[in-house]
Amino acid sequence: MTAAVEVRDLHFRYGDGTHALRGVGFSVAEGESVGLIGPNGAGKSTLLLHLNGLLPEAWRGEGSVRVGGVQVGPDTLHEVRRKVGLLFQDPNDQLFCPTVFEDVAFGPQQLGLPEAAVRERVARALAEAGTPGFEARAPHHLSVGEKRRVCLAGVLACDPSILVLDEPSSSLDPRGRRELKELLRQIAITKLIATHDLELVVELCSRVIVLDEGAVVAQGPTVEVLADEDLMLRHNLERPHILRHLHPH
Amino acid sequence: MRHDFLDRYSRLDSPIHRASAAVKLVVALALVVAVVLLPASRPMFLVAVAVVLVAVAVLSRVPWRFLVVRVLLLEPFVLGVAMLALFQSGGWRMFLFLVGKCTVCLMVMVLLSNTTPFSDLLRVLKRWRMPALLVTTLSLMYRYVFVLVDEAQRMGRARTSRTFTPRRSRAWRTIATVVSQLFIRSSERAERIYAAMCARGWR
Numbered sequence: 425m426t427a428a429v430e431v432r433d434l435h436f437r438y439g440d441g442t443h444a445l446r447g448v449g450f451s452v453a454e455g456e457s458v459g460l461i462g463p464n465g466a467g468k469s470t471l472l473l474h475l476n477g478l479l480p481e482a483w484r485g486e487g488s489v490r491v492g493g494v495q496v497g498p499d500t501l502h503e504v505r506r507k508v509g510l511l512f513q514d515p516n517d518q519l520f521c522p523t524v525f526e527d528v529a530f531g532p533q534q535l536g537l538p539e540a541a542v543r544e545r546v547a548r549a550l551a552e553a554g555t556p557g558f559e560a561r562a563p564h565h566l567s568v569g570e571k572r573r574v575c576l577a578g579v580l581a582c583d584p585s586i587l588v589l590d591e592p593s594s595s596l597d598p599r600g601r602r603e604l605k606e607l608l609r610q611i612a613i614t615k616l617i618a619t620h621d622l623e624l625v626v627e628l629c630s631r632v633i634v635l636d637e638g639a640v641v642a643q644g645p646t647v648e649v650l651a652d653e654d655l656m657l658r659h660n661l662e663r664p665h666i667l668r669h670l671h672p673h
Numbered sequence: 674m675r676h677d678f679l680d681r682y683s684r685l686d687s688p689i690h691r692a693s694a695a696v697k698l699v700v701a702l703a704l705v706v707a708v709v710l711l712p713a714s715r716p717m718f719l720v721a722v723a724v725v726l727v728a729v730a731v732l733s734r735v736p737w738r739f740l741v742v743r744v745l746l747l748e749p750f751v752l753g754v755a756m757l758a759l760f761q762s763g764g765w766r767m768f769l770f771l772v773g774k775c776t777v778c779l780m781v782m783v784l785l786s787n788t789t790p791f792s793d794l795l796r797v798l799k800r801w802r803m804p805a806l807l808v809t810t811l812s813l814m815y816r817y818v819f820v821l822v823d824e825a826q827r828m829g830r831a832r833t834s835r836t837f838t839p840r841r842s843r844a845w846r847t848i849a850t851v852v853s854q855l856f857i858r859s860s861e862r863a864e865r866i867y868a869a870m871c872a873r874g875w876r
Contacts, residue, residue: 478868502874510872516820517865522792522812534874562792564819582873 426493427451428586428614429475434487436470436479436638444470446638447487452586452616459625459646460618462635463660468618469513471635472590475616476510477501492585506535509584513591515571516563524550524566524574525559531582545581553577554607569600576607586614593621622650622664634659679818682735682787689733694793695800701785705778713770719777726780733788743783744776751775791815813866820862825855 429452436445444467452458460468473479474489477496489496496504512518521527528549532542550556553576558566566574572592579587592608593601601624608615608628617629625632625646632649634642636659642649650656653663684690689697704722711718730740755771758764785794792812799808828851867875 473868476868476872478871501871502876505872505874508872510869512865512869512872514865517862518869520813520816520866520870522795522815526792526812530870530875531873534876563816578873 426454427490428454428456428492429616430488430490431471431474432488432490434471434474434489435485436467436474436482437485438470439481444638445474445487448635448638448640449487450633450640450643452614455612455614456631457615457617457629459629459632460616460635461620461622461625461632461661462641466635466659467638468635469590472510472588472616472618475504475508475586475588477504478510506582507584508586508588509579509582511572511575511579511587511589511592513594515568515575518575518578519563519571522562523559524555524561524563527563527574528559528578528581531578535582545583546577549577549581550574552580552607552611554603569596569603572596572600572604573607580611584613586616587611589615589617589619591619591621592617593619593624622661623666626650626664626666634661636660678822679815680786680791682733682739683790685734685788687732687734687788689729689788692788694789695797697785697789698794698797701781704781708774708777708781711774713767716770716773719770719773722777723773723780726777726784729784730780733784735784735787740780740783740787743787744779747779747783748776751779817859817862817866821855821859824858825851828854 429450431451432449434445434448437443448467448471460471462468470479474482474496475491477489477498477500480498483497491504492507494500494503494507519527521530525546528546529542532545537545546559547556550558553573555570555573555577558570558574563571563574576592587608589608593604596604601621605624605627608617615628617625619625629646632643632646633640634649634655641659642652642655647667650664651667656663708719708722730737751772755768755775758767758771761767792815795808795812795815798811799805
């Protein structure tokens with residue numbers, strides 16, 4: 425079986441000389457939910473951009489990224505972006521249309537679907553994301569939590585087979601976080617979640633990858649990796665409290 | 674935070690708001706062209722248009738104070754342009770006529786933008802086969818004006834909270850910094866937005 429995501433020896437250097445990725449390698453199996461954790465500046469966001477081929481200068485670099493068996497490169501962009509739905513960190517970057525409907529419809533329209541099908545997909549995606557009936561609202565009138573869910577609807581409307589999320593729970597209130605967690609739990613496709621929210625990782629991901637200074641420093645079953653206090657502290661992370669309740673030893 | 678300084682009343686319910694966006698856009702554009710082409714010998718036409726506009730404003734239930742303030746805010750530009758008329762013979766008459774013309778045009782646009790949601794106007798433009806790139810640009814502009822103002826406000830607040838001794842010369846310098854920062858941030862944001870568009874299949 426081909427892996428949903430396979431990254432091999434990936435290097436990346438930004439134009440200003442920042443060496444963001446230094447030989448990253450990992451794979452995500454079909455249907456798996458994987459957490460991607462690491463301190464600020466570890467290269468998480470850069471890595472996620474690679475999964476959508478959004479850093480054109482990367483094709484000249486070393487290493488390879490394969491999504492569902494397809495090598496990410498100039499000729500496969502359309503296919504790759506169709507497969508991988510990317511939720512950006514700042515919802516304002518992602519919501520670029522004057523109304524929620526137009527924003528969620530953006531992806532399906534780019535796929536060339538007829539109007540009726542677009543409408544149906546938008547309604548379905550908004551319902552899935554927990555914001556049914558938001559079609560006529562303007563993005564700048566939504567709260568951060570609502571914005572995030574509408575962004576998620578915009579991604580789901582494209583019917584991706586892999587969901588890649590960059591800090592999905594940042595700047596949400598506890599209730600917003602809980603609702604988002606429930607939503608993500610219900611979406612039964614392969615997920616790669618980059619986050620500082622370790623409780624979210626414990627609850628949603630069976631496996632976790634720790635990234636630091638542009639390289640994978642550890643990976644394995646979530647509970648095992650997060651319980652390793654030395655490892656966590658070494659990489660500016662911490663052992664989440666929730667583990668105590670799971671493992672009362 | 675107020676996010677409706679541009680078109681606060683565009684979603685009210687009134688006969689004017691209910692009229693189709695296409696009709697309103699056609700009428701508004703026609704009025705503007707007619708007013709612009711109006712010869713100086715026919716000032717009464719201008720008065721007639723102004724009366725009609727006032728009637729529309731009343732019908733639309735947009736608070737008149739808001740409309741007046743909006744037009745007054747734009748008036749300095751009008752004065753700047755009309756001032757040039759003072760340098761020719763019979764300047765005063767021409768000056769007043771120009772101010773009147775421009776003010777009526779402004780009233781038309783202020784009324785249009787406060788009785789019609791911008792997204793409806795864009796839809797009309799798209800239907801009229803306006804180049805897609807131009808429509809996209811306009812819609813992005815409308816969307817991000819709010820984000821930009823938010824950002825400017827946040828930067829302003831951050832600055833104010835650390836300004837202990839306000840001094841005029843210092844103030845100009847900080848304003849310059851804020852403007853340049855905004856420019857840089859906007860261009861970086863533009864790159865992220867473009868990435869987000871590509872991620873959802875934009876070509």
